[in-house]
């Protein structure tokens with residue numbers, strides 16, 4: 001009985017996922033060197049309260065200074081994050097969203113907390129289609145597995161500056177009750193070079209961007225069956 005219980009606990013823990021590393025120009029950084037290592041990251045667990053500070057850069061991700069390295073990139077580059085554990089990957093149903101926030105000039109992005117209405121969305125991926133099972137999510141590869149790497153492109157018009165980069169996957173399999181949606185997220189620091197002269201808008205704050213009852217956050221994946229709609233939460237995407 002006891003070992004069964006422990007086995008069940010272990011499978012729950014390993015069932016979730018984290019984004020621990022950045023992929024750029026074919027190079028994957030070590031885990032948690034270029035991504036802020038949040039407190040209790042080893043649980044692979046989600047944030048569920050969108051009104052808490054944890055929704056910004058995960059638990060302790062805005063206050064814990066662990067010397068995270070900043071990744072130098074060019075505007076317009078393709079960037080990626082790894083998903084761990086790789087055996088199950090990004091397996092929950094839900095959208096993938098990427099936000100950025102420019103560090104105020106004179107501020108060291110490595111110690112900046114990302115406060116204020118400074119975050120703009122650069123990428124979102126909701127369902128690619130709907131079939132007789134409901135939404136088809138682009139990062140699920142079938143069965144109970146998902147991809148173990150995700151990629152997106154930085155806008156070419158992004159001004160040269162230091163930024164926080166926030167990746168988020170919202171799992172909606174339990175989202176029919178308030179605070180049931182699961183937010184898997186990490187923040188990395190970027191030094192963006194060769195940028196453009198765009199003005200990223202609209203901007204939002206974290207917490208603040210979401211409410212617990214937003215469509216896409218309070219969402220019943222199973223009713224009506226099959227589901228035929230899904231609204232990705234947050235502001236519109238700034239493409240530059």
Ligand SMILES: *[C@@H]1O[C@H](CO)[C@@H](O)[C@H](O)[C@H]1NC(C)=O
Nearest residue numbers: 032033034066067068069070
């Ligand atoms: C940042 O990079 C330096 C040099 O590559 C490395 O020695 C250091 O351990 C890195 N920082 C972290 C938090 O891993």
Ligand SMILES: *[C@@H]1O[C@H](CO)[C@@H](O)[C@H](O)[C@H]1NC(C)=O
Nearest residue numbers: 131132133134136137142143
């Ligand atoms: C819906 O599409 C997904 C992804 O291609 C597939 O795994 C699933 O079997 C499909 N369901 C039905 C009922 O066609």
Ligand SMILES: [Cu+2]
Nearest residue numbers: 015016017092
């Ligand atoms: Cu999970």
